[in-house]
Amino acid sequence: MESLQQSMEQMMENFNTRMAAFQDGLDKAGASPVSLASLASDFSRFKSLIGETLRNLQQQVRVIAQQQDRLEMNSRRKILLLHGICENSDSNLTVEVTKILAEKLKISIPTNRISRTHRMGRITSGKPRPILVKFHSIEDRNKVWMAKTGLKSSGITISEFLTKVRHEAFMNARKHFGVSKCWSHNGAVMIIGANGQKHRVCSVGEVNRLINLSPIATKNVTIPAANPPASALKTSETAGLTRSKRFVKK
Numbered sequence: 001m002e003s004l005q006q007s008m009e010q011m012m013e014n015f016n017t018r019m020a021a022f023q024d025g026l027d028k029a030g031a032s033p034v035s036l037a038s039l040a041s042d043f044s045r046f047k048s049l050i051g052e053t054l055r056n057l058q059q060q061v062r063v064i065a066q067q068q069d070r071l072e073m074n075s076r077r078k079i080l081l082l083h084g085i086c087e088n089s090d091s092n093l094t095v096e097v098t099k100i101l102a103e104k105l106k107i108s109i110p111t112n113r114i115s116r117t118h119r120m121g122r123i124t125s126g127k128p129r130p131i132l133v134k135f136h137s138i139e140d141r142n143k144v145w146m147a148k149t150g151l152k153s154s155g156i157t158i159s160e161f162l163t164k165v166r167h168e169a170f171m172n173a174r175k176h177f178g179v180s181k182c183w184s185h186n187g188a189v190m191i192i193g194a195n196g197q198k199h200r201v202c203s204v205g206e207v208n209r210l211i212n213l214s215p216i217a218t219k220n221v222t223i224p225a226a227n228p229p230a231s232a233l234k235t236s237e238t239a240g241l242t243r244s245k246r247f248v249k250k
Contacts, residue, residue: 080160081131081133085156130159169204
């Protein structure tokens with residue numbers, strides 16, 4: 001904030017200086033007509049000043065937005081979201097979460113080590129709302145996050161509680177690069193690009209820059225609601241190989 005204030009003060013000083021010089025030129029002209037060329041030159045300089053000022057302001061706003069997003073993501077570092085757990089108005093969410101962690105992931109976390117749990121969003125028919133789980137320690141959170149593959153084929157999934165900026169970046173990345181090549185890690189969006197290199201991004205702008213570097217990717221990919229079971233993937237791959245063999249024989 002201090003750097004932004006200094007930058008604003010410097011721009012205002014520069015702006016006032018240029019405007020004072022422009023006014024001084026008009027005053028010296030007096031009653032004599034001001035030439036069109038002189039007005040055009042002054043307007044060009046003024047336009048250049050305004051353009052430079054706006055670019056500086058935009059850059060400062062971007063920096064502040066990035067800092068705010070980073071702080072907000074840091075405040076969510078102990079939070080995970082659980083999806084696919086049926087809603088029951090009579091159930092104690094914290095107890096239910098610890099039970100699922102113990103049964104599905106074989107992780108024992110007492111209820112007193114969970115700061116809070118609650119449903120997120122509006123109630124919709126047919127789809128349970130995600131459960132926000134905040135742990136007291138980052139160690140417990142990471143333990144659950146690293147064991148999330150134990151929920152495979154259970155209908156329950158775990159995701160990080162990304163900020164709006166990072167969630168939009170994550171969805172855009174999945175749409176272009178494919179579901180299997182995008183994931184989140186410690187609040188950042190990880191992407192495997194067309195060249196096989198791993199990238200770490202936090203905004204839609206960074207995703208778009210990667211897309212421009214590799215425009216030919218998995219565009220128009222239909223993103224499934226959940227990961228398909230391994231059996232379905234295996235069947236799909238087998239079918240593909242069978243079609244390939246038939247084509248070779250012909």
